[in-house]
Amino acid sequence: MNNDQQITLINALFTLKDKKTTQLSEQVNFSDCKRYLGEDGLFENEMNALFNKLPTPYIHQSQLTENNSFVTVQASIGSLLFTRDENGKAHAFHNVCRHRGTQLVDEESGCARRFRCPYHAWSYDNQGNLSSIPHGEQCFPSLDKTQLGLKEIPCIERYGFIWLHASSDLALDDFLQGAGADLQWLNMDDLEVFTSTKKVWRANWRIIADGGLETYHFRFAHKNTIAPFFHDNLSIVDFFGPHARMILPRSSLESLAKKPQDKWALREHSHLTYALMPMTTFLVQHNHVEWIQSTPLSPTETQITITTLYPAPKAPLTDSDFNMWKLNHAITVKTLDEDFEIAQSIQKGLKSGANESFIFGRSEGALHLLHQHIESKL
Ligand code: FES
Ligand SMILES: [Fe+2]
Structure with a gap:
């Protein structure tokens, strides 16, 4: 994001603050509660049209730096095996043996050059080729090993991540619809994974997605954590196609009024949230990024991994720096x-029938747009 864009956004925030308001949609909208139940094939449709298909950054490059390293990840299409082969090329495979699954x-x-199945020891190299079958000639006389490599899924490396379901830079930028320029600006390839926390929550993924696109709840739901650092109910949301960018100014934003505009830096005085369709969130702070990857496991269960990406340290971290980052990660996890x-609490009440629809107020307009984008893809 260039300086002019940052100045424009900061001025827009000042204007809203002076008027004691926030970005408002034209009207109040209603969201049918059936959207959150995943019934009558809806959940399967959502998985097929969104999670099993759209480019998703499952791995940060710092998790797979060495040749012959590997990482496994739970995705909506099952367990995935990411490898970096001996030539440095990244691959993504279904983590499933081709013999009997x-x-x-x-x-x-x-780190591994080869992977051996625990059941009957079929072995694969890290390019996915089936390399050996015990008693192969005797037991599988006519089997063509070249056709039985691990099932590969296209992936590319870009903006600091390995993106599944993306086969070229062009296709990825097409999908990002302009958000790629912001991802470039974030320089996430200069960051490293500090640590991750993973948990399965008993809530439909759309309930969780709603919670990430408004600040109306901050003063109440986050009163014990981050609310004191932010303005109440003040944010700006822009969309790049189906992807949202929300700017949440910190209370310290006011200090910029005394500085010349060419010294204004948005990241120093606000949090930026990038919510990429279907459900990747980058919570951008002053010098680091919290990466929140959500994977629906069922209509009522969503696995969420929260990863702190921090500036790659040039020397081993001192104890005090390590503790500072540890505390930082813990506060993010506690806040989220x-x-x-609350998402679990909403899920519990869904089937009661008390609400046929939820109400999106004018400061929750981004939620309405989000669901419109989702519906358009189903
Ligand atoms: S299932 Fe993997 S070797 Fe048999
Ligand atoms: Fe929140």
Whole structure:
């Protein structure tokens, strides 16, 4: 994002603050509660049209730096095995043996040139080729090994991540519809994974998605964590196609009024949230990014991984720096858990029939747009 764009956004925030208001949609909207139940084939449609298909950044490059390293990830299409082969090329495979379907790799990460299935020891190299079958000539005399490599899914490396379901830069930028320029600006390839926290929440993914696109709840739901650092109910949301960017100014934004505009830096005085369709969120702070990857497991369960990406340290971290980052990650997790607890509470009440629809107020207009984008893809 260039300086002019940052100045425009900061001025827009000042204007809203002076008028004691926030970005408002034209009207109040209603969201049919059936959207959140995933019934009558809806959940399967959502998986096929969105999660199993759209480009998704499942791995940060710093998780797969070495040649012959690997990482496994749980996705909506099942367990995935990401490898970097001996030539440095990244691959993504279904983590499933081609003999009788056992999960091939159990470890979360490591280094390996070959993977051996625990059931009957069929072995694959890290380019996915089936390399050996015990008693192969005797037991499988006519089998063509070249046709039985691991099932590969296209992936590319861009903006610091390995994106599944993306086969070229062009296709990815097409999908990002302009958000790619912002991702470039974030320089996430200069960051590294500090740590991750993973948990399964008993809530439909759309309930969780709603919670990430408004600040109307901050003062109440986050009163014990981050609310004191932010303005009440003040944010700006822009869409790049189906992807949203929300700017949440910190209370310190006011200090910019005394500085010349060419010294204004948005990241120093606000949080930026990028919510990429279907459900990747980058919560951008001053010098680091919290990456929140959500994977629906069923209509009522969503796995959420919160990863702190921090500036790659030039030397081993001192104890105090390590503790500072650890605390930072813990505060993020605690704050987001407040959102996810509420999502679980909403899920519990869904089937009661008390609401046929939820109400999106004028400061929750982004939620209405989000669901319109989702519906358009189903
Ligand atoms: S299922 Fe993998 S070797 Fe048999
Ligand atoms: Fe929240």
